[in-house]
Amino acid sequence: MLTTVTGSPSHARAALPFVRALEGTEHEVVVACPPDLARVFDGAPARVEPVLTPMSEAAARFVPQIQALGPEPDPAAVVARVFGGEHLVDEVRALRSACPAPDLVLRDGGEFAGLLYAEELGVPHLPAPSGAAHVLDPAHLGPLLDERRTALGLATPASDSLTPYGRLDCMPPSFSFAPDWLPEPFAFRQDDEVDRGGRLPEWVAALPAGRPLVLASLGTALPMMKDAGRTPPGGPPADPAAGLRALVAGANDVDAEIVVATGGLECEVAPAPHVHLERWVPQPLLLQVTDALVTHGGYNTVREAVRHGVPMVAFPQFGDQFASAGRISSLGLGRQVDGDSLAEGLTAVLADAAVRGRARAAQRAMLALPAIGADWPAVVDRRWSHDG
Structure with missing residues (x-):
């Protein structure tokens, strides 16, 4: 499994329990992330490849593009520019070397190099729990991803869904934060020991x-x-x-x-x-x-x-x-x-x-939700199709 993470340490911590849950299984896990997030995965059962773009470098690229949207831009368009920028093309090329043949891509919900790489390989991809995914409207992000697909020589998918294989969440469906365009999730209980060995001061x-x-x-x-x-x-x-x-x-x-x-x-x-x-x-x-x-x-x-x-x-x-x-x-x-x-x-x-x-x-x-450690390996082992 290839896990791709961008953004801040909290994004990495959202993916970490899913990586840990595969310890002791037959699955090999590779984590691709920016260098400043690599430490989050210390001790995790994964090979860490710090090949993705740090937030500070991505910001230098997307700030001028956001400013070009005008003084009162649609916030959804702003977020799409942040996560769908030109840096994705270089990142897909880096993923090819970091993990040549994954069977499944688990990506941070705001990370789309993993999505494009999964499309290139024809393998399933799932987003980890993410607030960014709740505001990344396909209407804004889709055209930007199509530009990246053209640069990479990839075909445009028939559907504009960003989650054709489903998604992961750690929130009860009755208290969902997700918009209507996202499908029902594979729902798990939030891990309360992401930082192991901690104690109160x-x-x-x-x-x-x-x-x-x-x-x-x-x-x-x-x-x-x-x-x-x-x-x-x-x-x-x-x-x-x-x-x-x-x-x-x-x-x-x-x-x-x-x-x-x-x-x-x-x-x-x-x-x-x-x-x-x-x-x-x-x-x-x-x-x-x-x-x-x-x-x-x-x-x-x-x-x-x-x-x-x-x-x-x-x-x-x-x-x-x-x-x-x-x-x-x-x-x-x-x-x-x-x-x-x-x-x-x-x-x-x-x-x-x-x-x-x-x-x-x-x-x-x-x-009342299942624990990640108990049920996530079974999700990884399932037979995948576009309808989940």
């Missing part, structure tokens, strides 16, 4: 009892965009740390112990004594004991929150995060806020019994 264990505990994080992508240029709506923000400053300012006004994972971004806003800034925290572990989560709306984080029944306050920053934030609100799993309403929204969610009940209902539905 002692200072977290020593926080005052009897007060709400909140985890706040804006994900792993923004810290990778410190040098991003100004882009139009839908693209990465010109100042990646702006969201962190607004988050800390809002957290200062909430009566709770709030742990903020900064990802390494600098924050000029001084935190109040009850706001604790850390570069990194063991998120799945901490979610087991938190009363609420402030999140950018990254789909990996959303799934982990549902896995642990944690209400959410969605503070989206760019791309598919806005779609996820809207879905959090419409499903009753929390609220969507901006910088000005963050403190009010978090205070309301902490006091909202209905949201807590809805988050618990989603957790029960999640726990």
Whole structure:
């Protein structure tokens, strides 16, 4: 199996449990990713080939194309340009050497060199759980992929579906974040031990009892965009740390112990004594004991929150995060806020019994799904056709 991953570390962590689940089977696994994501797969039963384009290099190519879309572009068109860019042609050529004859391609939902390479070889391909896949409308992405197919000498498929063999998800179908154009998934329970061997820091264990505990994080992508240029709506923000400053300012006004994972971004806003800034925290572990989560709306984080029944306050920053934030609100799993309403929204969610009940209902539905380790190898072994 060839696994292809792009983007930020969270994208790699979405694929990691599926790679690990093949340990001890007869399947050989090759992971193709950017060099800066290779470490995510340390210890995994896979040969890692760091041959794909890092996000920083891809950004240098897609920012001018996004700017050419005008001052108020369709966000779906922006996301399509990010993931369907010219870099895919070079990446397919790299995959030919990295893994000459895969029988199945498992790709990050926003990674399309793997899709094109699978088409070239005539083998099935499946997307891993991905928020990007929820906003990559075939109407916008299809023409871009056709340009890449022409450059590679590939035929255009009869169908414009990006998932002709189906897709993977780690969200209960009754709480789906997927749009109508995506098929029903092979659904699995979210792995709650992606980072094995973790433990809570002692200072977290020593926080005052009897007060709400909140985890706040804006994900792993923004810290990778410190040098991003100004882009139009839908693209990465010109100042990646702006969201962190607004988050800390809002957290200062909430009566709770709030742990903020900064990802390494600098924050000029001084935190109040009850706001604790850390570069990194063991998120799945901490979610087991938190009363609420402030999140950018990254789909990996959303799934982990549902896995642990944690209400959410969605503070989206760019791309598919806005779609996820809207879905959090419409499903009753929390609220969507901006910088000005963050403190009010978090205070309301902490006091909202209905949201807590809805988050618990989603957790029960999640726990009723099969484990990746138990059922994923059987999916890999199945006989494949275009209709899944």
